Amino acid sequence: MVQHEEWAEIYDGVYSDHPALIEDAPFYVEEAVKSGGPVLELACGTGRVAIPIAQAGIEVVGLDHSPRMLEVAKGKAAAAGLSTQRLRLVQGDMADFHVGQRFPLVIIPFRSFLHMETVEDQKRCLQTIADHLADGGRLILNVFVPKLELIVEDWTGPHFWREFSHPRTGRRMLVWDTRTYDTHSQRLHNRFLFQELDEDGTVVNQYYRTLHFRYMFRYEAQHLFEGCGYEAEALYGWFDRRPFDEKSEEMVWVLRRGSS
Numbered sequence: 001m002v003q004h005e006e007w008a009e010i011y012d013g014v015y016s017d018h019p020a021l022i023e024d025a026p027f028y029v030e031e032a033v034k035s036g037g038p039v040l041e042l043a044c045g046t047g048r049v050a051i052p053i054a055q056a057g058i059e060v061v062g063l064d065h066s067p068r069m070l071e072v073a074k075g076k077a078a079a080a081g082l083s084t085q086r087l088r089l090v091q092g093d094m095a096d097f098h099v100g101q102r103f104p105l106v107i108i109p110f111r112s113f114l115h116m117e118t119v120e121d122q123k124r125c126l127q128t129i130a131d132h133l134a135d136g137g138r139l140i141l142n143v144f145v146p147k148l149e150l151i152v153e154d155w156t157g158p159h160f161w162r163e164f165s166h167p168r169t170g171r172r173m174l175v176w177d178t179r180t181y182d183t184h185s186q187r188l189h190n191r192f193l194f195q196e197l198d199e200d201g202t203v204v205n206q207y208y209r210t211l212h213f214r215y216m217f218r219y220e221a222q223h224l225f226e227g228c229g230y231e232a233e234a235l236y237g238w239f240d241r242r243p244f245d246e247k248s249e250e251m252v253w254v255l256r257r258g259s260s
Helices: 004-014 019-035 050-055 067-079 119-132 218-227
Strands: 039-042 060-064 087-091 103-108 133-144 159-165 172-182 187-197 203-214 230-236 250-257
Touching: 004 067, 004 159, 004 172, 019 050, 019 103, 019 133, 019 250, 039 050, 039 119, 050 060, 050 067, 050 087, 060 067, 067 087, 103 119, 119 133, 119 218, 218 230, 218 250
Parallel strands: 039 060, 039 103, 060 087, 103 133
Antiparallel strands: 133 250, 159 172, 172 187, 187 203, 230 250
């Protein structure tokens, strides 16, 4: 099993060429600048989105459950010359937190909302966010569109996913992907196998990481958000703001809360 320290160390490399991670940051930076700040990012991880927002001159509070992820983010922020006033990093649970201020914009990039594995956790998260939104504030998040053809595909054996270089050792890293879909509970259990290779191609280190998601369909998500007091200002099919349609692979929700 990959420990938190190892996962935080390789996280940026694992997802370095994921299409959603290549194109989402400029979108969130634009929305952050439009809001005027401050911005709260939930599940901020290694600071992949929070740091560019802070570099654009917007005050950011980043919250994450993993202390090690936050350590990596702090190192990257320091290397970028960002002060703790510009980017404040907080350890906490995205379903139950209190950071002591309200925000015109809260963001949850890269499908992290799907880590809320029960409806109760989803509602708790949305209510806690509402408690931190300024009047008329917005919540923007993106989640993947469940594809039935992928759900019914045989994922029992490891599928080769990608290759990247280990950020510390420089060695080749191979990533294998195994998935289990529980259609009754709408849960996806994503198990990764990481193999670190030496110069001869021999596996010198091997470990696993399992991620759990509760996937949502388009109208299920809408009913959840509306039931928690949010109105859909927009639903995009990608980060270039194209309309959401039957070909979309991502749901990019722009949600607004009314005055309290």
